[in-house]
Amino acid sequence: MFSFSLFALMFFVLFFGAVLSWFLRQRPVTACRIGAGSAILGCAAGLILAVAHLFQWVDKAQFPWMGLDWRLDALSGFFMLPVLLVGIAAACHSVGYLEGRSENRQGVYWLFFNLTLLSMLLVTAADTYVELLLTWEAMCVTSFALVAFDYKEDKVRHAAWVYILASHAGALLLILMFALQTNASPAAPVAALVCGLLGFGMKSGFPLLHVWLPPSYDAAPAPATSVMSAGMVNLGICGMMRFLPPVTPALIGWILLAVGVTSALMGILLAMTQSNLKRLLAYSSVENMGIVFLGMGLGFLGLDQGNTAMAICGIGGAMLHIWNHAFLKGTLFLLAGTVQKATGTVAMDEMGGLGKNMPITKSVFTCNAAALCGLPPGNAFLSEAMIYLAAFQCVVSGSNFMLGVAMLAAIALALTGGLAAATFSKAVSAVFQGEPRSDAIKDACEAPRTMRAPTLFLSGMAFIVFLTAPWLWNHVLPAVLSQADAIGTVLIPDLASYGSRTLAAVRNFSLLTIVLIIALEYLRDRRMRQQPLEYKCTWDCGYALPTSRMQYTGTAFTQPLSDFFNLTKGKNRTTQPPEGYFPTSASVDIEVTDPADHYLWRPINLITSRIADRTRRIQSGYLHIYILMAVIALLAMLIFAAVTPTRVDDPPIGESDIAPAATAVARHTPAP
Amino acid sequence: MNNNLCLWWTGLIAAFLLAPLLKGIINKTKAIIVGRRGPKLLQPYYNIIKLLRKGCVRTTTSCGLLAWGPPVTLATAMIALLFLPYANQISPFAFTGDAFLFAYLLGLGRFALVLGAMDTGSSFEGMGSSREVQFAALAEGPLFAVLGFLAISSRSLNLSSMLTCPLPAQVPTVVAAVILAAGIAFVVLLVENCRVPFDDPETHLELTMIHEAMVLDYSGPDLGYILYGSCLKLWLMAAFVWLMLIPGDFGSPGLMMVLHILGILLSGVIIGIIESVTARFRFLKLPQFLLGSLGAALIALALTILTGRNLP
Structure with missing residues (x-):
């Protein structure tokens, strides 16, 4: 009853808030208040629900509603939580972000924003394939409207077009998966698995299928992108955990490992070369999903090999990384929106020096970026450490081949980490450091409180995950994983016995590092109080008049790496070198294309x-x-019918059509 | 506290106290080889103390991250030192998976320094940082291959046990693999600490420097922190390589302690000799060199997986 009433409350608040703000679209202020208010209230109701299920305060609930079956359990709670928290923050941020937009657009925004949130929450509560397909489709359509929000721009229309195509291709593959599950032939489960992985993977940025992701994240308003990147990419994994056909862990493990390594490396290499801040963050989402899949792949291979420690560390680390990525990336997209609002651009090579005018935005961005690279006093390091640990578990037991593969995966993850550090130091330095590179951004000023508070709130959530990680590992993850019955037998009763000590130790040493840094900082500042501290223009080896054009741009910063990996060479680059003794102009034009898109x-x-x-x-x-x-066609059909002999033993058409569907429903309705 | 643990703490304190001496030894060796008298052995100490007493000039371009670079690099090097085994004793701070924290702490220090350098808006520092992140990213692969090698040959997941495990000296392939892996670790040391052939800390042409170009705009206590931090990092990596080479059952803890310190100081001499007899590589060749060392590290890994795993 508790679950049902809160679920209905969440549904109605979000739904009617959406509809009402659309009806009041002629009065933007009221529409905005109602839209944001209902989003926050609905999410707050959902938050109670999610937390109650996640922490096992209430039993898992299954109830029919509106002719459909819904299920709420720890797994739903796990995937709901990032959507809800990022939803609250993004709703608050949207108020400032949308200010000054043309009048009746706000009502439209809130209609689709709330509906997207609602459909994402419903996806996590879908019990059978009917609900999943319905809510999945609703999510695709409503978020399409958000992507196409600035539809007057050519680029946005194209991105939205690609987005809706990709979403529908994914949904089609899911329908195919459910249809194949009813087939009795031996190849059907594998085919269904492939369809399911591709269909769900479409949302989670599988390599080659990721091409819709960067343009649409770039096109959508930043708060909407934040919700999509923090909530929607994870829903692919949620769907996989609930609905994939049962197959051997070895098969799924190898697939996920291969996908993970490719996706992580490709994602970060492409992120590194971007000069558009939102695209950079979008490709980094591809990378982080790759890390999640890498962990899952190692975990399933561990299950297959009977290596429990490896299975626990891999799958647990991947689950933890989902949350870490959601909170960090949600914040970073909101901050990208703040920067976009302040400067009117997302081109990093035109920014620079924003840190002085926007100190809070700068500090929060830097901390979140460092954490997302997996650097220690940040929460993504906790999950990455667990994934490394999974790879290194093969050392203790496991075949030589498995050990070799796991080592290569660990090396790939290490390389990804190094490249991520390069990518995010580029982002921070190009946006916030140095001097402004264009006049347009010189008088950018700090965002209003409604845009600062949500980013601080989400970073706080990330920090709470960091502090409570060992506890979450022991008490929450086992409950969550016990609900993921669709993929093999992922029942891990002794999760608590392994890994939480490493997590606790990593957390404590990270805290110690923070304390030591602050202590050293304090000591130095005390020392310096006795001595003169002067502020002068950058020394720059004695050059007296440095200008902002002389500093390294973001593109220049990563040029050696992108040249080394051959990403921006050849026909993607047009160079006009300086000519003659007194050159007047020179230019380099670099176009970065996504190889998956291009080839x-x-x-x-x-x-x-x-x-x-x-x-x-x-x-x-x-x-x-x-x-x-x-x-001619009719004649051909007639001849064909006359030539082929009729088979008598075929069952009547009606029966054969209905029977598999019935078994499908039976298969997806768990025993009461 | 028993004697052995006391020895471990002695090792840690020795690292904090003697780290600048290592730099002094390198400089002295280089000076002797080219026939100069060279700076005093203790010159790095004098430099650090002098800098800590000085005033400081900062750039007006900075948005605040400049000031955080030095404390972060120093703190990360200090914390990373806690995980090494001294005098063949397992570190009291060891835990399963501390090797990853060790590697990533160095990454954090670098990240902070890069952001500090970029905060000045200087093109020299941009150049240095850009090169630094490139070589660091490519050096992650060899470093983790070495960690994997150590984990396999010691069958453990904490850095202390990895570095103190006894060496089956009767199996030639294992010994060969250990020497190969230690060689790769030495290459990682040279990259991480910006030594020749990757970077020349002594040059006065800022265009060719990496690390030194990054810290051009630091002065006073800030620079003192950075100098001390880089000394600690050099000591740390030298200790890492040396511990890989000495098998854990070589002798009594006291003897091991003495050997440990002597070995690290000796590696200072070796670095000095290398810097005197080789020139810095071309920048374009460096990534290839790093990929080559990754390949060599993978060979060492394959050797242990195939021959070293099933030994008693």
């Missing part, structure tokens, strides 16, 4: 449209030719 999807599009062009010749426009074609 896979564009050729596919090209071939498809070529075939379409060829076949268009049939469409001549003469009615008698169409009638002739119809006659």
